[in-house]
Each structure stands twice: as C-alpha cells, then as structure tokens.
Amino acid sequence: MFDILKDNNMTIPIDSRRTMMELVTKKFPIFGWLPLYTWSKLLQDSLAGLTVGLTAIPQGIAYAVLAGLPPQYGLYSGFMGCFVYLIFGSTKDVTVGPTAFMALLVQPYVIKFGSDFAILLCFLSGCVITAMGLLHVGFVLDFVSMPVICGFTNAAAVIIAASQLHTLLGIEGRTETFYDSIAKVIKNIKNVKPWDTALGISCILILIVLKQLPGKRRGNTGQKLMWLLSLGRNAIVVVTGIILAYSLSTYNIHPFIITGNITEGLPPFELPPFSTISNNQTYNFLEMAGKLGGSIASVPMIAILESIAIAKAFAKGRSLDTNQEMLALGLCNIFGSFVKSMPVTGSFTRTAVNHASGVQTPMGGIVTGTLVLFACGLLTSTFEFIPKSTLAAVIIVAMYNMLELHIFIILWRTKSEK
Template identity: 65%
Template sequence: MLWPERPLVSLSYPRESLTPWLRVYRHSSFMGCFVYIFFGSTKEVTVGPTAIMGLMAQPFVLTYGDDFAVLLCFLTGCLITAMGLLRLGFLVDFISLPVICGFTNAATIIIGSSQISKFFGISGRSESFIDALKKFIQHFMEIQLWDTVLGVCSIVTLVLLKNLPGKRHGNWLKKCMWLICLARNAVVVITGMVLAYCLSLHGQEPFKITGNITAGLPSFQPPPFTTIHKNETYTFVDMMNILGSSVISVPLIALLESIAVAKAFAKGKKLDSNQEMIAVGLCNVFGSFARSMPTTGSFSRTAVNNASDVKTPMGGLVTGALVLLACGLLTSTFKFIPKATLASVIIVAMYYMLEIRVLQVLWKTKKLDLIPLVVTWLVCLSAGLDIGMIVGIATNLGLLLYGTARPGLLIEERTVNDIPVLFVSPLQSLKFPAAEYLREQIMTWCDISKNTNIIVLDGRNIIGIDATVAKNLSLLNLDLESKKQRLIFWNWCENARKTLVAFDSSTDSHFRTFGDLVELEEILTSAEIIRKESSNL
C-alpha cells in the first residue's frame, strides 16, 4: 500500500530519458526508511523521494547523468547533518509562512503542468511551467482520445475516493472503504495497469504505457566525486559548478519539507528540530552510498503511516522491506502502467497541495505578507525553484529589516496644565537601524510645532537599546537643549536607562520613573520651570 506511491513521478517521465532517472529515483526509496528508525524523532515520519526533491534533481539526471544527483544527495546530507550538530535549527525560523506557501504553490503548479502532455497522450517533456504550456499549445492537435478518457476517469475516481466516508473502526464494510480510500493512488494505478495488460493480450494498446523497466538493487559504493558522461570527464569542481546554487537550495528545501511534515504530525509533542535535521541528513548521507537522489520527509507517506496508527519508527522497517521486495520482484509488471494514470495521480496530489486559502487569510489580516508570497511564487515559476526560494527569503528579510529600520511611532501634541507637550511613543523596541530615523522624526516634529518646549519620549515598549541608539538619543538631547527644549524619558526600563546613562551621564536627570498622568503633570510643570530658568541663564 505504501510503495506504489513512491515512483509515480519518476515513471511519468518520457521514455527516452527514463532509465537513469527511474534508476536513481527507485534507489532513493528504501535507505531513508531504515536510517530514520535509529535517528528520527517522530514515529510517523517516512523519509524518501518526494515530488519537489525529484523536480530539483531531475534536470541534472536528464542532462548529465545520475552521478550528479547522487553527489547532490551526499552534499545535502553533509550540510543538513552539520547544521543539526551545530544546533542551527533556529535558522529555519527565518523562512516565513508566505515564502513557504509561495514556494509550495509554485512547485505544485510546475509538477502538475509537467504532467499535462502525459495526461493527453502527447509525446515529449517540458523543462518548466511556461515550457509545458507552450508545448501543450503546439501539440494540441496530437491529443489522444483514449489517454484523455483514462486520465479523466482516473481523476474522477481519485476525487471520489478521497471524499468518500470511511472509518478505520466499525463494521467490515467501513473498514474496507477506509482501506480503499487510503490506498486510492495504488488502487487507480493497479486498475490502469490491469486494464492495459488485458487489452495487450488482445493485441490492443490504446494507451501510452511506461514500458520495460530494469529490475535489481543498487550496488553499494561511495558517492562519485568525478564522473564520465557521454565521453566527457567531469571533475569535482566541474560537478560543483554545474550543481551551482542547488547545493544550498536543495538542503534548505529538504529541511523545510521534513520539519514541516514532522510538525504537522507531532500532535502537540515537543519536536527537536536539531535531531530531525541530523536524522534527515544521515538519511541522505547513507542514501548516497546506495545511489540515491536527495530525500526528505514525505507528507503523503507520513499521512498513510499516521492513518495506519503506526506506534514506533520501526514502521519504516516494514516500508523499506516492501520497497526492496518490489524493486527486486515486481519491477517487470510496471511496464503496463498507463502514463495517463500516473499523470492523473500526480495532478490530483498537486491540486490538494495548493494553498489558496492562505491568500485570503493574508489579504484580510496583513497584506504586506503577500509581497514575499507573490515574489517567491512568480520567481519560482519563471526562474526555477532554487532561485525563487533564495529571492523569496531575501525579499522577506528585506521587509523584516525595513520594519526594524522604520519602526512605528505614535507622535501627538498635547496640552498639559497649559504647557504644550510633544508625546513620542515608539510602538516597538529600538535597534540601531532605527536610531537616526527616530532622531530625525522628533526633530522634524519639533520644527513644525514651534510652541512645543517639552518632548516626552515614552519607553514602555522598549526593552533595551544598543550603543548606536544610545548615541543618537544623547545627540537628540543636545539638539533639543540647543533649541531651549527639554527631553524627558518616561516609563523606560532600568536596562535601557543604564545603557544610555553609561554612554552619557548627563541624561540621567531626564529619566522619570513609572507613574500615572497626574504624576506626569507634576513632572512636566517642574520641567517647564527648569526649562525657563535655563533659558533665562
């Protein structure tokens, strides 16, 4: 029930380049199951090839051979393991929900669009979302009737099975329905395979099928650091140059997928992100010795484990054993699987991965978060997933830094006991990028409000300041004194006061302790008297 979901993406690629790609995809299906037993922290998680990992590794395999995917798997494992050992799990927190959603939506569209030609029985393969649309339009007249009919029937069946009611506990009918719905992908694929086989016995081949697939298990050997492809030798440096940014983006995406899956099924239990990183990293390191491509936690297979009520990570032993059994004995039967059926399974899976609701939520709550989401989405579709992820993170960090450099300020003029007062309340803590901005804003308002002689800087939202902020506050105090105006630090915490006083001891007399408005009125009255006396001098 678990295994047929693993190679669906790989089987749906065109026949002319299928052999190396299918081989590396198949070799990726079992090692993670065994390694995660010893190092994993979540009993439901299953590590193996995923659609997104396949999409990232596919171009290298189809163009340069499977050695590049194996090396990428090894490097991915080393980097993720090192991050886990160095306790760098917090770095994942810098990748926000909008960036993740934009990346996921783009990946689902790219993967889904790559199956359009197989769904309609059109020959050829596409390199990107735009390329898939172009080729579909160019070969529109080549659409095959029976492939299309089979694809539509497969999609309808998958959707119906997903929405049919069924319970694991109850009478035998409910249990059977639950089992069929749970294994709906396998049911549809096997049904299509049996149909194609029966028709072939009568000399009919109305559907495009996968074709012969070489059986067998991989030879265990160290990952390649040099390779020869089409009579051309590639050194390690050459391979690294070809892999490019994927050496960074693939580990990052693998880590994101795995942590997201583990969190989704943690069920309120504390998740050790660093241990999860070590587990996924070692799965890739050991997997590279079995000719694997990069792997990570799979949501669909983890969901099957969860629905099956798996009790311990030892469930991976059963999964891995079934995969090895299938690779060794059942490979010859896969040649009858119709490509339209595989394409339907992938398209339906990608449809349910789309996160559209998050767009509505962000539009109603915080529209600014739509910027990194849309940027990530569009760049991933146009320039590739790895570049899109990097650009999305950079965009999000830029917005984060902008918010730090331009904090919200509540500035209002009040009259207290006939004394004009300018109240300035930062709405968040102050960091050094905002130091000059705060000073400029206060001085600008003081120039506009010429009758204002006292400025109250409310520090209730400030939990601490750094040296740059302290220097600018000291300069602000000197600027105001030169204009015969007085600055009062009101409601500041002791930590922030100590930092400023240590930098400029003359500011100590400007601090006032916590108090209500009545006490503030008395403070302002005395401050006005002091200001007038200093002005007379």
Template identity: 65%
Template sequence: MSYYAVSTRTDKEIMEEIDGGGNVWPTKSDKAGNHQTTIICREMASPKCDPKEVLRRRIPIIAWLPFYTWNKLIQDALAGLTVGLTAIPQGIAYAVVAGLPAQYGLYSGFMGCFVYLILGGSKDITIGPTAIMALMVQSSVTNYGADGAVLVCFLSGCIIFLLGILHMGFLVDFISMPVTSGFTNAAAITIGSSQLKSLLGITVSGSGFVESIVGVFENIRDTRMWDTLLGVVSILVLVGLKNLPGNRNGNFWRKTMWVICLARNAVVVILATLVAYLFYLNGLQPFKLTGKITEGLPPFGPPPFSITYNNQTSDFKTIVEGLGSSLISLPLIAILENIAIAKTFAKGRPLDATQEMSALGVANILGSFVRSMPITGSFTRTAVNNASGVQTQMGGVFTGALILLACGVLTSTFYFIPKSSLAAVIIVAMYYMLDFETFRVLWRTKKIDLMPLTVTLLCCVFLSLEDGMIIGIAVNLVLLLYFTARPGVMVQEETVDGISILVITPRQSLSFPAAEYLRDEVIYRCKLSGETLPVVLDGRHVYRIDATVAKNLKYLQTDLESRKQTMIFWNWSPEVRQTLERYDSSLAQYFRTTRTLDGMFFQAEINAVRTE
C-alpha cells in the same frame, strides 16, 4: 543539564508521551513494573549531561524499543504496508518528474525508512522521494544524468547533517509562511503542468511551467485519445476514492473503504496496469507505457565524484561549480519540508530539530550509496502513516521492505504502467498540495504579507524554484527591515505636576535602522506641538538597544536641550539603562523610576519650565 521530574505514569502513558521521539524515558520502577519518574534531558540547558541520556536522545530507538509490544508491531505492520502501497507508485512518478529512469523512484524509497527507524524522532514521518525534491534535482539530471542526482543526494545529506550538528536549524526560521506557501504553490503548479503532456499522450520538450503550457498548445493536435481517456478517468477515480466515507473504527465496509481511500494511488495504478496488460494480451497497445524497468536491487557503492555524461567527463570541482546555488537551496528546502511535517504531526509534543536534521542528513548520505535521489519527509505518506494508526518508527521497516520486494520481484510488472495514470496520480497530488487557505488567511490578517507570497509564487513559476525562493526571502527580509527601521511611535500630551508634557512611546525594541527615525520623529512631534514642552520617552516596550541607538538618544537629548526642552527616560529596563549609561554616563541624571508620571519632575525642573 536541566532535569525535570514528571508525575508518576504507567508504561502506556510514558509511551504516549514518548511517541517515538526519545525525549522522555523512565528512570525508576516500582514492584509492579510501573515507572514512577521520568526525566527530560535537554542538552542546551547545560553541558553536564549524562552520556547515556544524550545517547538515548541522539539514538531515539533506544528510548522506545524497550517498551515495544506485539500489538504495536501489528499496527505498525498495517500502517507500514499501507504507506508502501502509496510509496511505490509515487516513487515511480517522482522519478519521472526528475527525469530519471523509473527504478530510481524505488531506489529512493527504502533507505530513509530504515535510517529513520534508528535516528528519527517522530513516529509518523516517512522519508523518501517527494515532488519538490524531484523538481529541484531535475536540472542536475539534465546536466549530469542519473549520477548527478545521486551525487546531489550525497552532498545534500552532508550539508544537512553538518547543519544539524552545528544546531543551524534556526536558518529555516528566515523562510516565512508566505514564502513557504508561495514556493509550495509554485512547485505544485510547475509539477502539475509538466504532467499534462503525459496525460494527453503527447511529446513536449522542457519541463518548466511556460515550456509545458506552450508545448501542449503547440502539439495539441497530437493528443492520443486512449491516453487522455485513461488519464481523465484515473483523475476522477482518485478524487472519488479520496472522498469515500470510510472510517478506521467503523464497521467492516467502512474499514474497507478507509483502506481503499488510503491506498487509492496504488489502486488506480494497479487497475490501469491491468487494463494495459489486457490490451497487450489481445495484441493492442493503445497507451504509452512506462517501459522496461531495471530489475533487481540497486548496486551498493559510493556516489560518483566524477561523472561522464553525453560524452563529456566532469570532475568533482566542475560538478560542484555547475550545481551552484542548488547546493544550498535544496538542503534548506529538504530541512524546511521535513521539519514542517514533523511540527504538523507533533501535536504539541517537543520537537528536536537538530535530531530531525541529523536523521535526514544520514538518510541522504546512505541513500546515495544505493543510487537514491535527494529525499525528505513526505507529507502525503506521513498523513497516510498517521491515519493508519502507526505506533512507532517500526512502521518504516515494513514500508522499506515492501519497496525492496517491489525492486526485486515486481519490476517486470511495472513495464505495463501507463504514463497517463502516473500523470494523473501526480496531478491530483499537486492539486491537493495547492494552499488556497493561506491567501485567505493573509487577506484577513495582514495584507502586506501577500507581497512576499505573490513574488515568491511568480518568480518560482516563471524563473526557477531556487531563484524564486531567494527573491521571496529577500523581499520578506526587506519588509522585516523596513518595519524594524520604522517602529510605531505613540504620542500623548499629558499634564503632570501642573505642567504639560509630551509622552512619546516607541512600540518595539530599537536597533540601529530605527535610530535616526526615532530621533527625527521626536523632534518633528515637538515642532508640531509648537511649544517647548518637556519630553518623556516611555521605554516600556523597549527591551534592547544597540550602540547606534544609544548615540542617537544622546544626540536627541542634546537637540532638545538646545530647544530648551527637558527629556526624561521613564520605564526603561535595567539592561537598556545600563547600555545608555555606558555610552554616556551623563545620561544617568535623566532617568526616572517612579511608577506613575506624578512626581516625576524635580522642583528645579518644574520652576525652569514655568519660567520659560
């Protein structure tokens, strides 16, 4: 274990450094109570880590709770309640997206908050149902009903937790920014299009992009005027509230507008519900309503490992086989979404991906015991949490408590929530989830990266999210392998010691896909010069090679020798040189360690070249 002493700081400064992450903690105090030294415990550095330090790292609440104050409690309460007002309507809406009864959105909203209080490493993150998770679990709900979503939640949690224990977080590194952006945009388009039917008050079967659009056009004559009017007005109000000129640190009115802006989803849903209830009191029901929501808290019990749905019973093995690739893609997307959000709000502080995965895994496992669908970090609610000035993970307690209160007391009022207002909430959220900036960035920086982005986007929209993600990753890996197999090669003709030479410089490390290409490229350049010039292979950019490259470099030396050309290895690292010499000890004579090209050749080699 490596420990790094950090300069003297006060409790406040240490808490700012910890930021709820549990990465830094005090070890000594002076008489005034200020901590003089802090220690950073990094488990990967050495296995000999103090068990207490590992415990603090793996249960972060131990690190920050001793420094908790009443002032922080007040700020966390405000932030947590604000997030709760956003989480309730969003949860109901995402349950609808998943094809689940509305109460499942509430069941999914509180367990993650309580788990993350203890195991979470970021003060800002709020774990709960998200639009992408709802869309990805939709097929499971279609095949196995609500029990399918609960079982997927449990299995996803187990996989995520296992990946965290095995430090497999690096897997998400294979999902590049273009692929992620394409997936996110496709999910937003698919979810947004699936809500058009509710916005217009019509009935359409299917939830995919093509089915939704075709269904809307086929049933456009059944559009309900009042639902459409309420939905459009809700969209306009949501956009208007989002752009209110509020400020947390301003005067009373600016603070009020800031709070309304943060809680805009709740404001719109509450207003729409009041309108529907007023119509109901006057004997009218012009809107399609959410309808009866099961009252009370969810039952606590293990997830179902055998499911009976549509008069068909499926055992655990059959269900797992039916879930197929979604058992891999869903946990990976959950991890990607959660870690991406954690990095966004880390603001330069260290992020423990293993701990984030462990917390997310446990949240899903325990969530399945209260009938939750798969959950992960929510960018929208995390942004609200951050903007509300949350201080620690304690804010999640208030969010979870408010959702539990809604489950136990307020479910009867949810009956009057118009479906068009929920559709408006989702459509606006999906619009702001669209990532147009990445297209512009890639166009300016590297246009080839638009290929995996576009392929991922189109395949996710027209096939499925899982297929699109797999195809996008495959395209990205093909591009990566192509550029690995075709390293740039710089060729210069120089004069050294009175003789002309070819200096050939690979621009990156070499692995087996590039072995044949480099050999062919050098021979081609030599033939192109039309002369038997000595070849200097400059390895300043090559930090590693494998056995295949070593073999081909030996063949290259033999090929050049048959052409009566001398080959010299110059500027190669000791590790690479060792690999070459272990492959063929005779290659040792071709290495030069001079700092410049001058004086590189032995007199015998100079004479040989001049004789030729």
C-alpha cells in the same frame, strides 16, 4: 553525595550514567521507544507500513519519471530513508523518501548531465543537512515565515502539475519550465491521444472520489473497507492501469504510452559517483560540484523546510527537536546515495497516510522499506506496463492536495484589518 555504580573495579556516578544514556537516547531515539515496544504496537506499525508502502511504490516511480530518471530510481530512493529514519528519527509519523519537489529540483541536471548528478546531489545535500544538524543551526528555521513556506509550496505544486499535462494527454517529450509546459500542450493539441487522455482523466476522478470516501479505521466492516480503499487509492489506479495495459498487449493492442523497460534487481551498494562521463565528456568531482552550483545549498534548505514543516504539522503540539530531525534527514540522504537515490525528504502525502493508519513508532518504516525492496527486486517487470498517463494523474492529484489556498484568504483578511 552521588550514588555509585561499581563494575570491574570502576566507579561511575549514577547521575553521569543517566546523562550519558539521555545523550545516547537523544541522538539515537530508537533506544528511547524500543525497550517499551509491544506486540500491539508492532501490529499497528505493520499495518501502517504496508499502507504507506502501497503509496510509496507508485509515487516513487512517478517522481523518478518526473525527475527525468529511469523509473527504478524512484524505488531505489524509497527504501534506505525508511531504515535510517527508524534509528535517528524523532517522530513517529514522518516518512522519508522521494518527493515531487525534490524531483523538480534535480530534473534540470538529470536532463542535461544524467543520473549520476542526481546521486551526487543526494550525497552532498546529505552532508550539508547533517552538518547543519550537528552544528545545531535549527534555530534558523524559526526565521522562515509560514507565508513563505506556503507560497513556495503552492508555486511548486502548480509548476509540477503543469509539467504533467502533456503526459496526461499522451503528448510525448519533456518540458523544463511552467511556460514550456503550457506551450507544449497548446502547440501539440492536435496530437492529443484520446486513449491516454481518457485513462488519465479517469484516474484523476477515481483518485478524487476514493479520497472522499467516508471510511473510518475503527468503524464497522464497510467503513474499514472504505478507509482502506481511500488510503490505497494510488496503488489501486496504478495496478488497474497495469492490468488494463497488459491485458490489451496480449491481443497486440497498445493504446497507451507505457513506462517501458525497467532495470530489474536491487541497486548495488557502492560509493556515490565522484566522477562521471556525460555527453562524451568526463567530469571529476569538482567539475560536477561546479555544475550543480547553488543547488548544493538550495536543495538541502528546501528539503529541510519541507521535512520540518511536515514534522511540525503532525507533532500535535509536542516539542520537536529540529536539529535531530536535520541529522536524521541528512543521514537518510548520505546513505541513500550509496544505493543510487535521488535527494529525499519528508513526504506530506505518505506522512498523512502513515498518521491516518495509526502508526505508533518509526518501526513502520521497516515494513515500508521492505515492501519497496520487494517491489524493486521482484516486480520491476510488471511496472513496465504502467501507463504514463496514470502516473501523471497520481502526480497531479498529489499536487492538488498540496495546495494551501486558504493562506491567501488569511493574509487578505490580515491586510484588510490593518
């Protein structure tokens, strides 16, 4: 016989009440960990959120430029996912925001039709991902093998890194394909700018050295300092580049190609563009969707694969609710499109930083999102002086760290054994 809960002349079986609470907690994981939250966790989450924010800001700007969008769009894409994932996300480590892969996928549409297509693609991707999460089709991901994911990751990393070579060398313009990127460098080898090249290569070396520092989060003072320098390496090289470019500009010396004007202020909260004007032609919603074509399906799938792969990598053996993660990711994209976001997904680099910083719950996302909002509202004029070669260095090193070359050795050994 059930125990009975009496309230206002109503009787509710306690087992039913527990089932209801379990359902709410499953769909809104924040209600599972928030009642158990402590000041100690808040301190650790705040440190992790701050550290991730210092990585998210320069990476966001770099990925917006990679996508062909104005730099501020990288900041627009960097905060909403933090707040939405706080409520719906089921893992403590994953951070959602712009990534190089998403930038690569939207780039052709931005170059050809403009930024509104990237925003609409963000909204439509969110709708597709959310629907997949609600329909519980997460089991489909079990049929995607790890070699396929690694192959895609390695290929995309090489393509993205190659696309930044001309920027690293101070060669202006855009490239659309891997071969186009290589050809542009070869054809314009005489136009390489030594100052941009020197700065870009120096930034790459600094990023690599800082990543290798033997720091520890729980070590002595020196080890903690090296740990902080390692985690904040992207922010360090970008800030150094800003200071250098700005200092030289005060003497009317402009040796670097800089990011240039960035629109100040926060983005308006409004519906994503369901119609737009591009190249003196008006497109309605159906025409925009038609131009986006297969990307309405491919971008959500790749976003899901990237985010779930990252979540599983940091789950450390814990079970992962892929359907809930898909729901969270979909809502991040839907709400993000209301603030001019490009498609977003889980970021391996920032998730690794979050994990290394000792994050305890998704609460760290509030600090990250707030820091990005602060930068978006108050620091955009400063970002005008970021040398493009510095951003190229950030992207190239990030792609180098994404390479999983060991998979080829494993597959070769497997083939040899057979």
